[in-house]
């Protein structure tokens with residue numbers, strides 16, 4: 222299913238194609254495609270080139286126990302649809318700089334950038350990523366022995382989007398609802414705060 226962004230200006234194809242499905246086909250993600258998606262994250266920019274992101278990757282087919290363990294960390298609403306996806310990941314941020322150990326206040330920002338790069342690369346391959354805030358970070362930390370100085374930031378699923386009608390009715394409606402964004406006038410200011418571009 223395609224859900225191209227109804228953007229006000231032309232966008233590069235992968236940015237326009239990226240969206241967050243909840244219906245996924247069960248097909249495994251080919252290894253080359255998974256590698257390509259991860260490589261996109263590796264090449265994201267970061268403050269001081271610290272590259273503070275770390276990802277736990279679980280494939281339903283290859284690591285079913287780890288997949289189930291991570292799935293159990295999601296809130297019930299997300300478990301309900303995310304369990305269809307073949308790949309479930311946890312995006313984490315190392316919150317201190319490696320060299321001096323001082324706090325890196327851009328760690329989560331940079332992790333988001335890396336995940337965004339992944340999502341765009343996935344869209345370029347006909348795959349999609351759906352990010353989730355709805356998970357229990359403490360449970361994930363315990364389940365996977367995540368070190369203290371690493372913060373679980375978001376859970377993600379990756380896979381090929383499936384048909385909306387594979388979802389329960391209410392979710393199917395949301396899957397097909399028009400995509401929307403706030404107006405640009407409240408986001409981009411010209412020279413003075415609050416002055417629309």
Ligand SMILES: Cc1cc2nc3c(=O)[nH]c(=O)nc-3n(C[C@H](O)[C@H](O)[C@H](O)COP(=O)(O)O)c2cc1C
Pocket residue numbers: 239240241242299351352353354355356375400
């Ligand atoms: C950090 C983050 C957390 C999100 N958490 C959830 C979530 O827990 N459950 C969910 O169904 N969608 C979640 N989403 C998906 C957003 O609702 C979705 O990105 C937004 O509605 C815009 O839609 P689009 O990604 O299709 O453009 C999350 C997205 C982001 C970036």
